[in-house]
Amino acid sequence: GAVVSQHPSWVICKSGTSVKIECRSLDFQATTMFWYRQFPKQSLMLMATSNEGSKATYEQGVEKDKFLINHASLTLSTLTVTSAHPEDSSFYICSASAVSGVFDTQYFGPGTRLTVL
């Protein structure tokens, strides 16, 4: 099956610093990747849709200047949390769409736990 990796799996940073999270599709090319945020015992909240070679589409209420998304290749998308604050602490999950025939399926990365002190 299609595999999506995320790096790092967890990160602790000081308030005011920036953190970059990488999302890679390991055995397929993904023209579209997605970034989600998940709080404890809650559902996944879509933050943005990332398309290779173009600007990301952010969901309403998500600060695009704070959560910078770059989709530089068909196998890599990055999320940079700029000037992180404790309220940005969360579990961040990426997914990538793999097309098989006429259907596409989203495959999820294992997630990154961000803790901002």
Add this chain to the structure above:
Amino acid sequence: AQTVTQSQPEMSVQEAETVTLSCTYDTSESDYYLFWYKQPPSRQMILVIRQEAYKQQNATENRFSVNFQKAAKSFSLKISDSQLGDAAMYFCAYRSAGSGGSNYKLTFGKGTLLTVNP
């Protein structure tokens, strides 16, 4: 906008028994896809089963099957012969049938936490 509702925050089942998780959705679209994802304690999202709305036949994957009622906008998941490894949070999700970019995005329900008792 589409919405997905899971009315059961928690469910429990005895090992080897059958359990059904409920999901309803609201949409004005005629063609779409529905999914059940499983999130175990590791928090890795795993696709359990998917259903194309244009198909009348209910999808089945081994011990997992769905009851898709398009007119009622209902999409329940039945787990047969429950195993300890089935314990997880289960999310129902909706996706438009259009192609490209944001059409691929998933709308998730709030989830149902399934406990399997030995």
